[in-house]
Amino acid sequence: MNTNGDNSTPRILVIDDNEAVHQDFRKIFAPKMSEDVALDEVRAALFGGESDTTDRPGFHIDSAFQGEEGLGMVRRAFDEGQPYALAFVDVRMP
Numbered sequence: 001m002n003t004n005g006d007n008s009t010p011r012i013l014v015i016d017d018n019e020a021v022h023q024d025f026r027k028i029f030a031p032k033m034s035e036d037v038a039l040d041e042v043r044a045a046l047f048g049g050e051s052d053t054t055d056r057p058g059f060h061i062d063s064a065f066q067g068e069e070g071l072g073m074v075r076r077a078f079d080e081g082q083p084y085a086l087a088f089v090d091v092r093m094p
């Protein structure tokens with residue numbers, strides 16, 4: 001589980017038993033890191049085109065690997081006044 005003390009960043013909860021799914025959501029929703037921006041600039045220089053340096057909003061992403069764990073995180077977040085803006089839940093977990 002990841003923790004976040006910043007109330008201004010929207011929070012997303014991913015509940016899935018597959019680690020690759022969590023990584024995919026992080027690639028899509030996490031803020032761009034400076035290394036990513038540098039890689040985009042190098043890619044544009046090598047292959048042409050423009051680099052993708054547009055700022056996009058970043059989300060704080062928490063992960064749970066089973067439903068019970070995710071439910072506990074939702075309850076805790078609500079009790080702490082930091083509810084999740086969105087949850088992605090795998091409904092076919094064991």
